[in-house]
Amino acid sequence: MQTRSIGTSDLEVAPLVFGGNVFGWTADERTSFSILDAFVDHGLNFVDTADVYSAWVDGHQGGESETIIGKWFKESGKRDKIVLATKVGMLGTRAGLSAANIAAAVDDSLRRLKTDYIDVYFSHLDDDKTPLDETLGAYQKLVQAGKVRVVGASNYKGERLEEALAVAKDSGLPAYQILQPEYNLYDREGYETDLEPVAQKHKIAVVTYFSLASGFLSGKYRSKEDMEGKARGSRVEKYLNERGLRILDALDEVAKRNDATPATVALAWVIARPSVTAPIASATSVKQLESLAAATRLELSTEDVQTLDQASAWQK
Template sequence: MTRIGSSDLDVFPLALGGNVFGWTADRDESFRILDVFREGGGDFIDTADSYSAWAPGHSGGESETIIGEWLASRRPEGVTVATKVSQHPQYKGLSGSNVRAAAEASLARLGVERIDLYYAHFDDAETPLEETVAAFGQLVADGLVRYTAVSNYSADRIREWVRIARELGVAEPVAIQPHYNLVHRETENDIVPVAEEFGLSLVPYFSLAKGFLTGKYRSTDASAHDTPRAEGAAVYATPQGLQILDVLERIGAAHDVSIAATSLAWLRAKPTVVAPIASASKLSQVQDLLDGGRIELTSDEVAELDEVSEWTPADM
């Protein structure tokens, strides 16, 4: 178990991504995935109010609804649920009134009294940051949210958020959710330092590079894979990217785990990272995620992966 920032949220060091629930995993499969994840020791679930508004016929909130139905059905103890605001079609942006309305809607869908960890999903340049910070602080003061966090914010805007929160005397964020993985390491240059500065924890998304770091995609020809994420993953299948997979495969074999689990273990070993986010659209994928939250790579293995991944694909 690992603690998120300065909070009292003590979680399994791998967050189960809820973006697939109600999208590539239907309700029954989502329930099975959640059941196996919980039975395997997982207790940290990440979602957003906008999941999965992008799918035909969806309006947003599908993932939260399924998670809420699972929570009501199973009544698991000690589960931490994180969700986000700003992208739901009915609750766009981060104005004070919108943040409040969106939080209340998420609470209703999840069927909980308090959201454990509530993220500002994307920065909103149209709303004064003071207004957003105050709104998040009020949610904590009113008991609707336990802890606040930010996702997809620049280092400068995170520093500004913390400064405003301190001036207002309201809750400060405890976590940052950035794009971070073995083939996207720019986060180390700006977000990691700000996390270290303020004692914040990273909960990275795209931890498996849209599936590339599972080893499934070894060709830049996305048409060879009939999956929603094939095109996004295939772009990494360059000679350098394939070399990363080869090293992951060899290190994973030494621990008797998959390429995906090894990728997650590398990310967990990085400064300030508390729990990478990874999703499973099939029950068979859950064990890799649980393994990724448990195995410990040696310092030499981490260093080897650091060295082989000192490269970023163009335009990523």
């Protein structure tokens, strides 16, 4: 499996990221451990989480996902096999990107993760109330202290990302080397028009979230009845339209040609995008993980990519 670089850093990652939002939410501790073990067994190495995961669940405070990963590191001894990403800025008790908040939040995350360094530390959400040089200056201190290796940006607009890169260059501060945008076969326009040009211009790595459109592109939601009683059902409803169903038909066609699942094909399509380093995807069982890992081995033909591109075309 060919690895890919994160920006200009020496971090090398497999072309699939495991999304740790499920840990402590739809995957309990034991299941999470077995998924992480299987993930490493597949030769994969990039795990993404955030301090806010899973604060949206009743009775949770945030930090649940990081805590489970930390316990797994301690029990398995596999910290050195993982490129670890977490994020700061969206947890209610640690909101924003001020220098003081970043300094406190990173120590919270390190304690939960039972590690002394984070490979990739993301600004989870742009904070227009805090000067960019304050945020990047805080990251510089973390890099100098050995707590963080690379910094990244999630949920930024192209213009703000350009601005942050200019501030970093002019002030000699750490530049964002990796971007985390929403991107999948359905949600294409925002990334392709606004962020992709910036990422390519500055050689920024890109890891995409909602790579399976909250599970819609797995093909398991084809009617409103399919969504009833599902944790992610409400997120999927917006995809159930003519274009969404056309994409599912194309996924079925390409999956059949390649003896693969729709989820595998949908991720392989993202992996094949030249500007993308790796899609982020989650699983709640080792069996589900198999179809995600298979995407790193599936090389879509030109015809396959064209079929999917045409079905998912967003230009009017």
